[in-house]
Amino acid sequence: LTDAQHRAEATPLLSMPGQIDDLGELLRFWRTYRDKRNQYEELRMRAYAEMPAQWAHVWSGNEDARLTVFRQHDSASVRRGLIGEIPQTMWWMDFPLLERTYYQLVVNFDVFGNVSHQGQTRLYFDLIRNGAEINFLRLLPADARQAMLDDWYEKSGQLKLRLSYTDIDTETPTGLQLHGDKPRQAFAEQLLGPHGLANAIPDPINRCRTSRCYREEQPVALQRVEQALSRLTNRLAAGLQVIGHLPEATMLRVEYGENRREVYSLLRNRAHSNVAFMFGEEHRYQPRLDTLTVYPGVLSSYPNFMFSLRAEEVPAFVVALEGVKDREAFERLVERWGIRRSHPQFWWYFNDLTRYLRETEPVEAGVLDMNRYQNL
Numbered sequence: 001l002t003d004a005q006h007r008a009e010a011t012p013l014l015s016m017p018g019q020i021d022d023l024g025e026l027l028r029f030w031r032t033y034r035d036k037r038n039q040y041e042e043l044r045m046r047a048y049a050e051m052p053a054q055w056a057h058v059w060s061g062n063e064d065a066r067l068t069v070f071r072q073h074d075s076a077s078v079r080r081g082l083i084g085e086i087p088q089t090m091w092w093m094d095f096p097l098l099e100r101t102y103y104q105l106v107v108n109f110d111v112f113g114n115v116s117h118q119g120q121t122r123l124y125f126d127l128i129r130n131g132a133e134i135n136f137l138r139l140l141p142a143d144a145r146q147a148m149l150d151d152w153y154e155k156s157g158q159l160k161l162r163l164s165y166t167d168i169d170t171e172t173p174t175g176l177q178l179h180g181d182k183p184r185q186a187f188a189e190q191l192l193g194p195h196g197l198a199n200a201i202p203d204p205i206n207r208c209r210t211s212r213c214y215r216e217e218q219p220v221a222l223q224r225v226e227q228a229l230s231r232l233t234n235r236l237a238a239g240l241q242v243i244g245h246l247p248e249a250t251m252l253r254v255e256y257g258e259n260r261r262e263v264y265s266l267l268r269n270r271a272h273s274n275v276a277f278m279f280g281e282e283h284r285y286q287p288r289l290d291t292l293t294v295y296p297g298v299l300s301s302y303p304n305f306m307f308s309l310r311a312e313e314v315p316a317f318v319v320a321l322e323g324v325k326d327r328e329a330f331e332r333l334v335e336r337w338g339i340r341r342s343h344p345q346f347w348w349y350f351n352d353l354t355r356y357l358r359e360t361e362p363v364e365a366g367v368l369d370m371n372r373y374q375n376l
Helices: 003-010 023-048 095-107 115-137 142-152 156-164 183-192 220-232 241-245 311-323 327-337 346-360
Strands: 067-072 075-080 249-256 260-269 291-296 305-310
Touching: 023 115, 095 115, 115 142, 115 156, 142 156, 142 183, 220 249, 220 260, 220 291, 220 311, 241 327, 249 311, 249 346, 260 346, 305 311, 305 327, 305 346, 311 327
Parallel strands: 249 305
Antiparallel strands: 067 075, 249 260, 260 291
């Protein structure tokens, strides 16, 4: 064989599942694609070891360079920019990962495919996610990577780490200067800082570092609203017990001035020991570690509930949320400010969310799905 043929045989052929939908061969397909991907991952790791990560490798790009993904149970929403508090996990996607994500979830995905097709798609995207996590770890100091990975794959996740994924590089140093004992925090602060990369938009409600936890350009009435709402962010459900009663996507409609209103999304961030398996999520769920993200706008296509109140009522609303200790207290709060399906003006309030979208995001606006609206 020629040298070129030898190299071709030694190089794993990356391919994606889903074309063959034999249910009985699902696990065999999974092992085949997993092994090919892991061979590629090992080659990539050796190549990257010759070129430590630098800030110059992080694409500053256009408005799509930084994305925040919110997962709401069986749906998700993606927003441009970096929204919310610094998350536990981050992905750094290179072009091969982006390309495989597109072909796996868009081009080759069959909405009407059988269980084998759906299962192969889900299992293979698990490898894409792991690849993006490994990419991100390259940005951190070598001696901090394994501990960070173990934090993402607790308990049963350790089994998945050993059986399905390749080892990570814990020797090649990073080219980033990340000081202190919290490198992920240090990386995020540099990314979000005044000299950070493009599209790292400020979020004073969730990432308040001063006494002014509101958007400076807003009217005074909304500044007071956002100052009060900022007290709900970054608090664990163990201390803010109302989180345990809230659904995943709650809309807060605040009226102020003359016939004006602002809408905020209260998104419940569900904590898990790991997200490495298709089934058994309830066994990995850690509800006491849940938190809230509060952000202006409608950040979900499937609102689960809505509160509506005047701006001057928001401080009392926040105090009431902080005081919820049981179902009865939450019921009183819903009775006072909640918009249930049985509310006489329910449809006016729900359709007002669509009107708000058309006013604030006319290009992205659409009809919201109320199938998951709960009658708390």
